[in-house]
Amino acid sequence: MQIKISDVADLPSRFGDFNVQAFKQGQKEHLVICAKELAEVPIVRVHSECLTGDAIGSLKCDCRDQLEYGLQMADETGGMVIYLRQEGRNIGLLNKINAYALQDKGLNTIEANHQLGFAADERTYEVVTFILHHYNIKKIKLLTNNPDKVNSISGVEIVERIPIIMKPNKHNEGYLDVKRDGMGHLL
Known part of the structure; x- marks a missing residue:
């Protein structure tokens, strides 16, 4: 896997003061947003891009809520968000x-x-293992409901899966039911 890595830069945000670093894998450019000081076993949110949810605030999904919660947790606990450019489940x-x-x-x-x-x-998650190894992370607490993420991340011990349950709304209730019933998400 050939990946280009950017320098580390500061990113002050409304969620906290972070370090950011980009990882270019082919045509995809992924972003790591992490606490200035990572915990020994950090909470990690692997978040796939959702322009309509993350940037525009679509109510059809729970993506923005999950991203914001992941950033809050990263700030509060010395964790990180790995933002994968996999729009629309890739x-x-x-x-x-x-x-x-x-x-x-x-x-x-x-x-x-x-x-x-x-x-x-x-979606695929092999770049996540690369990124975690780049940061010399051996163990994580994974903030996810998706068993595919748990099963796809290798080479790093997942000591805990932390659920990320967002309050449904009338526009995403069916979507969340399908994630749970049709895709096996742990909701």
Whole structure:
């Protein structure tokens, strides 16, 4: 795996004062946002990009809430957020919006992805192991509901899975049900 790594820079934010570093894997540029002093066993949130949720505040998902909670936890506990550029479960923004249009017609998120020729979830996590090794992290507490993340991160001991349960709203209740019932998320 060939990865280019940026320098470390300061990032003061409304969630705390962090260090940031970018990791370029092919055409994807991932971002690590971490506390200035990492805990010996840091809480780590692996977050996949969601432009509509993270930046625009879409109520169709719980992505922004999870990202903000992850950043708060990183600041409070000496942890990190690994922000993966895997928009729309790694089908890209154009296909994600096409999936949204199919959901508007009654399909759920899994059915919409299948209709477009994709698996329910196209994300991969091998770069996470690379990043954790880069920071010399041997053990983590993983902030996730997704068993695929737990099972896909290798070479690092996950000493605890910490649930990240966000309050549903009328626009994302069905989406969260599908994540739980159709994708096995631990909600």
